[in-house]
Amino acid sequence: MPWTISKNPVETDRWARKLWMSDPGVHTMLLSVMGRCLKTPPNNRPPQTAGWWSTEGGFVAGSFCFASGDSLLLGAMPVGAGRQLAVLLAEVGKSVASVQGPRSAVAEFTAQWEQLAGMSRTSEMQQKLHQLDRLIRPQYWPAGSGRSATAADRDLLVNWFRCFAEETGTASGDVGPAVDYRIASGGLFLWELDERPVALAGASVPAGGCVRITPVYTPQEGRKQGFGGAAVTVAVQHALSTGVDTVVLFTDATNPASNSLYEALGFSPTGESVQVIYS
Known part of the structure; x- marks a missing residue:
């Protein structure tokens, strides 16, 4: 079986980085997780399980890593590699609470995993991966202004992060x-109206020349007023100011309103992703 599993993030990065850098957008989450892990002093690093799929000639064509706990992130991989990974993780007794990645890889893995582990999914979210072509300022620019979130906003942000997870059906x-972490890294931005936060947009820490816009949240009472688009614009402007080459985001494929918003801001759909949650 051509999968190699490692708990050494330095080793994983050495083997898989060339694959990740071939398409930073598709591998944005793996780049973020492994980048954060590598920046953490070795004595403070949480356990990190990851791996790569390679040919007999040593060419790496697939990868995975676990984010927090049992959250499995899949990268691009050859046909059949997802099924092989499910078998391998079952053999070593690894638990999986959620899976996210390219549609084909997730479909292969989950079909085999659910058969082996006897698990049933509790939710599934079809996503679109969008990449920024050129930032376009919204035609309607709302009143108010944007600013970086600070530690003083923590309670509000914790609540909005939870609301975002509940509404999108993602693990929280x-x-x-x-x-x-996001406050400390300077990657959360609030749009304010009369000094009151009305929308949130985040920009991940640059990794592999890529930044991911997430989360994007506007409370129900503030929607359809342009606050979300303004907050995203502020987050994207921050991302571009860091000198990255690629800015991406994931959207709910079944939500035409959000997809239209991001396309109007200059993002184009480039791929399909799926998130499956078991618990």
């Missing part, structure tokens, strides 16, 4: 550490 758990 304890969002506090994620909020703290």
Whole structure:
């Protein structure tokens, strides 16, 4: 079986980075997770399980890593590699609470995993991967202004992160550490009206020359007023100011309103992704 599993992030990065850099947009989440791991002092790193699929000649054509806990992230991989990975993870007793990645890889993995582990999915989200071509300022620019979020906004941000997870059907758990990390890295932006936050947009820490816009959240009472588009614009402008080559985001494929919004801002759909949650 051509999969290699490693708990050494330096080793995984050495083998898989060339594949990730061949398409940073598709591998944006793996780049973020492994980048954050590598920046953490070795003595403080949480356990990190990841791996790569290689040919007999040593060419790496597939990869995966676990984010927090049992959240599995899949990268692009050859046909059949997803099924092989499911078998391997089952053999080593690894648990999987959620899976996210390219549609074909997720379909292969989950079909085999559910058969082996006897698990049934609790939710599934079809996503579109969008990449920025050129930032276009919204035709309607709302009143208010944007600013970076600070530690003083933590309670609000924790609540909005939870609301975002509930509305999108994505895994949340304890969002506090994620909020703290994003505040510290300067990657969360609020749109304010009369000094009151009305929308949120985030920009991930640059990894492999790529930034991912997430999360994007506007409370129900503030929607359809342009606040979300303005917050995203501020987040994208920040991302571009860091000198990255690629800015991407994921959208709910079944939500035409959000897809239209991002396309109007200059994003184009480039691929399909799926997130499956088991618990």
